[in-house]
Amino acid sequence: MMAGRGTSRRQLLKLTGAAAVASAMPFSAGSAVAGERRHGLSVFGDLKYSADFTHFDYANPDAPKGGKFIFRAPSWGFNQNIQTFNSFNSFILKGDAPPRMELCFDTLMVRALDEPDAMYGLLAESVEIEDDGSTYIFNLRPEARFHDGSKVTAQDVAFSLILLKAEGHPQVRLPLKELLDTEVLDEYRVAVRFTGNHTRQLPLLVAGLPIFSKRYYTAYDFKQSTLTPPLSSGGYKVGKHAVGRYVEYHKVSDYWAKDLPVLVGQSNFEVIRIEFFRESQIAFEAFKKGNITYHEEFSSKTWATEYNFPAVEDGRVILKEFPDDRPSGAQGWFFNTRLEKFSDPRVRRAIGYAFDFEWANKSLFYGLYKRSQSFFQNSVLMAEGQPPADELALLEPFRGRVPDEVFGEAYLQPVSDESGFDRTLLRQASQLLREAGYTRDGSILVGPDGQPLEFEFLSNSKGFERITLPYIKNLERLGIKANFRLVDPAQYQSRLNDFDFDVTSRRFAINPTLANNDRDLWVSHAGEVKGGNNLAGIKDPVVDALVDKALNAITREDMNVAARALDRVLRSGHYWVPQWYKPVHSVALWDMFGYSNEPPHYDFPVESLWWFDQDKAQKIGKGG
Structure with a gap:
């Protein structure tokens, strides 16, 4: 079983002297000339598409329009929830919003999904970069309109960015720390100023944020959840809906940017x-x-054994696997290291030894998955083997402040004998626990504080129970009492927001170009902000420094090297028990759609790129 994608990578969505110098370095001279109007941006200045491009290569310009696409969202972000909703405000912490509310909102620029991070103009026709990269001037398209016909102006852009910085969801608010201010230069021209200590990724993150109507949110309180669909300007708007059951997004027929x-x-x-x-x-x-x-399948058991119903057998439903070339992300059980019982990495490592992935893959997953080792799995950001000279150069200043293993082979999860209770691994786990001061009192493991080691796996998915219960059985063999706690979606999200859990399963997507929103998975201050993504509560100045190194890298290769050094330190901390991944999208669909067999390299936005095929639909009885 694989959890659905967590934090979205879409357009909404992303200590040492050396780090301080890097953060203050000017924008790359090769990236832009001051005052030059550019049709696109990328972190390292490289763009695939010229100013006169007609469409992205992965989009079919001849795709017919029309039809309906019905699915359960496989990915979500911010306060969105795939199990229920009670608000249409997707950009604050309060409430549960439906996935894909971002379809309703335009952004200054949009991602090209066949490039690592490049963005091209939507609301902004062009952008100028001044003050060594500290000021970005966005030149807006005068034809841009909200759905009520009112203009989208520089006032709306300036208002939206400051509003999100002050009141937005923590996953938006935290990265905007280095956004200094905005200035309206004229009706269609707005300057966005940064502190000078910002990373190169931050202007691109800002360019992908939703733009709101200042007039609308002056009348309505942005901080409140609401079931009144907001005024927006995107290609879709909220249509029919029933709370907790469904929501429809209706295409805007006179959409200004189509x-x-x-x-x-x-x-x-x-x-x-x-x-x-x-x-x-x-x-x-x-x-x-x-x-x-349309259904993207995340259960290996279901994929292997249950797609044998009549519609599959007669060809009305087809099964396909599409390549997933993106970083596989971080899926695992995350320890809440804010709790004393998880403060010792030896304890966390020992608990990880009790999870028998090889048995689970054979017995529960039908051999369909691979073991995750890294936050950066399936990418060039992942560390492998001995650290080469460039990684060692970054790590040497921290010798003595990180485990010695950081300077050796990159840590790999133990491989079991597939028995389900590998005695060798359990003995090694027991030894780690003894070294951490734990002793056995009969069948109970007691810590240095005299308290038994007990904890709870918090989940909102019953499907994880069959995976977690065998894990709990192995923990019992170590003298650890654990239980599986299933809670409803609202309670689950509330407890995660408040860091009110022992261990929880989660999946985080990682960008191919590390961005400010990735920072908040690991840095110390993010672990103290409710609703933030540093679930584990990682608090390590070495991690903070290496994250800064990666985000302030001058070249893509420098970023990759810093990420690999960071990966070695994170893996040595044992902040999570990595689970599994699969480098394909397993998809079942009623055969009524057109699509490319090769999705863009960096995302899989089916609902945006596929189209309704009337002829196919008629053949399977779903035309009309």
């Missing part, structure tokens, strides 16, 4: 409908009946 090169061949469906289910099995049953027409 013919821009960044959108040609995209947003092809007339209606995008998201269905909500408390359990994945219920969602699967809805798909079998045709109530859902």
Whole structure:
């Protein structure tokens, strides 16, 4: 089983002297000439598409428009929830919003999904870079409109960015720390100023943030959750909906930007409908009946054994695997290291030894998965083998402040004998626990404080129970009492926001170019902000310094090297028990869509790039 994608990588979505110097370094001279109007941005200055491009290569400019796409969202971000919703405000911490609210909002620029980080103009026709990269001037398209017909102006942009910095979801607010201010230069020209201590990634993150109507949010309180669909300017707007059951996004027929090169061949469906289910099995049953027409499968058991129903056998439903070339992200059980019982890395490492992945993959996953080792799995950011000279150069200043193993082979999770209770690994775990001061009192493991070691696996998915219970059985063999706690979606998110958990399973997507929102997975201050992504509560100045190194790198290769050095330190900390990954998207669909067999390298936005095929739909009885 693989959890759905967590924090989204879409357009919404992202201590030492050396680090201090890097953070203050000017924008790369090769990236831009001061005052030059540019049609696109990238962190390291490289752009695939010229100013006169007509569409992204991965989009089909001849895709027909119309039809309906019905699915359960496989990815989400901010306060979005795939099990229920009670608000349409997706950009604050309060409430549960439906996935894909971002479809309703335009941004200054949008990602090219066949480049690591490049962005091209949507609301902004062009951008100028001044003051050595501390000021970005966005030149807006005068034709841009909100759905009520009012203009999108520089006032709206300036207002939105400051509003998000002050009141936005922590995953937005935290990265905007180095946003200094905004200035309206004229009706369609706005300057965004940064402190000079910002990373190169931050202006691109800002360019991908939603732009709100100043007039609308002057009248309505942005900080409140609400079921009133907000005024927006994107290609879709909220249509029919029923709380906790479904929401429809209806295509805006007179959308001002529909013919821009960044959108040609995209947003092809007339209606995008998201269905909500408390359990994945219920969602699967809805798909079998045709109530859902697209389903990305995250359960290996279901994929291997349950796609044998009549619609598959007669060809109305087809099964496909699409390549997933993105970093696989970080999926695992995260320890809450704010708790004393998880403060010792030897204890965390020992608990990890009790998870028998090889047995689980054979017995539960039908051999479909690979073991995750790193936050940067399936990418060039992942450390391997002995550290080469360039990584050692970054790590040497921290010798004595990090475990010695950081300077050796990159840590790998232990490989079991597939028995389900590898006695050798459990003996090694017991030895680590003894070294940490734990002793056995009969069948109970007692810590240096005289208290038994007990903890809870917090989850909102019943599907994880069959995986966690065998793990708990192995922990019992070590004298550790653990239990699996299933809670409803609202309680689960609330407890994560408040860091009110012992151990929880989560998946975080990682960008191919590290960005400010990635910082908040690991840096110390993010572990203290409710609703932040540093679930483990990592608090290590070495990690902070290496994150700064990676984010302030001058070249892409420098970033890769710093990320690999960071990876070695993170893996030595044993902040999580890595789970598994699969470098493909396992997809089942009612055969009524058109699509490319090769999705863009850096994302899989089916609802944006696919299209309704009327002829196919007629053949399987779903035309009309």
